[in-house]
Amino acid sequence: MSSVALAKRKKVHDSQPIAYLFVFPYLLMFFIFIVVPVIAAIGLSFTYFDTVRAPFWVGFENYVNIMTNDAIFMQKVIPNTLKYAIIVGPGGYILSFLLAWMLAQLPPKLRTVLALIIYSPSLTSGVTMGVVWKVLFAGDATGYLNSILMRIGIIVEPVIWLQSQDYLLTIMIIVTLWSSMGVGFLAMLAGILNVNTELYEAGYIDGIKNKFQEMFYITIPTIKPQMLFGAVMAIVGTFASSGIGVALSGSNPTPQFSGQLIVNHIEWYGFNKFEMGYAAALSVLLLLIIYLFSRFAFRLFGSKNE
């Protein structure tokens, strides 16, 4: 069989045009719904476009306006987005790694139950959970949080949580963290569970003294690829769920822009003010921010040296 097999294998390793048929359906959808919109966003960001007249070229005007003329963007949207993104992104990521790591120290049955509990909030979505949060955080005395806090005497009057500029962002962060233990968390858990135990034995022979050294010198370096996947998922999840402020407060813009994030700002300009060019420029900035965050994660955990 060997000569036939060799001949076949040789043929197999040449170019196989049929491969294009296999990738075509995916690529077509990928192209229409990901590539074209990104290119269109970049193109539109250099134009003025109000959806009625054809877009016309304005050069960098939109970007200059974002930086110099948009007080709401600079005073509310950027600080809000930074605070939200840093706590939910890296904060949520570290939390999900630590949770995965602690779960890995438990026996299988107990671990599966607890992992399921921690993972299940990520199965909900912002919009559908709106009902729940609105009752828990209801602004009158019938709200669960108000009721509890009033009963134990922390507050006297009910607080209008979701319409308050002091609390909205905090509630958004808590709610998003609650639902952020998703795919990345599972990937890291699977990674930690699959670390070869001989590595730990060897590590202890080489002088590792405690669990923290074990985590830093063995676990994390061994599961770098999963750590990177988890990091990318954390970044994407953070920005993808940032419509939550509007879902909670029920309006865009959020009360006094207190929960306004870049995503809400984009939709506000695009769908409420019909300034599509400006909104597109904001989109491009957001994509750049996400990309930079991810590059940073690749620098930390990637194996490729650029």
Add this chain to the structure above:
Amino acid sequence: MIAVKKKKSRFQATKINPKHFHSSQIRYLILLLPLCAFMILPLIYILNHAFKPLDELFFYPPRFFVINPTFENFRRLFALTGTSGIPMSRYLFNSIVVTFLVLVFSILFSTMAGFALSKLQFKAKRIINEINTVALMFVGIAVVIPRYLVVERLGFIDNFFVHVLPYLAIPVGLFLVKQFIDQIPNELLDAARVDGASEWQVYRKIIMPLIKPAVATILILSFQAVWNSADTSQTYINDDTLKTFAFYMGTLTNNTNGVAGQGMGAAASLIMFLPNLIIFIVMQSKVMDTMAHSGIK
């Protein structure tokens, strides 16, 4: 560094992935259990609220647990019609059809592409893989406006399939499938090719049966994305008869303020959440299997 003396006992006491319970694990439970309680609280709340009869919904101060569970909220939810006289069952039907189509086609497209990108040789392979890895970072709502313009230009506004199409290219899904197929030895495929199998047969008869865990994972990811999504209804659909259940939920919270609406809202949340949970519980071991290969190298 040579410290041979006490390593054995220390290692045994602090093992990762232990088989049995050991008192050294209690310190982790002290941290984990309160956190788990916090995580599960809103879910227990939905479960209880959904089954509360009207008088219990009106309790003041509010009570967390239900006393006399009833299906009243579900009955009223199903009897309710939308603002334009469309029964709720219509939205639920739309959601089920959309979800079914997305699952079938996203699994087909991503496994086909994953097979080609992992096991076939062609020129564009490397660049497609690299672009897809970059696209893992793609966030759909960042380009909601250009996407809308593209959909409008293609004439897909108010077309039922606009619910389905955007969910057929999920870079994470393709990425996971491709990583999983990478583990399958080439010899297996070559043996089939020697026996005269076409690439399509290799894909159908060898790859598909071997990558069931990865398929289960895309199934869950796609299900979650599409079943929970109100975005497509909100952005691309004006015709109320074509909107989905997730969207309807959103209007439910805005239109039916007041306590009676809360009960229905919780019932609807439960309908949204339970399928996700059941599918995940059924398939969780397969998902964990796929996740072990999820690393980005």
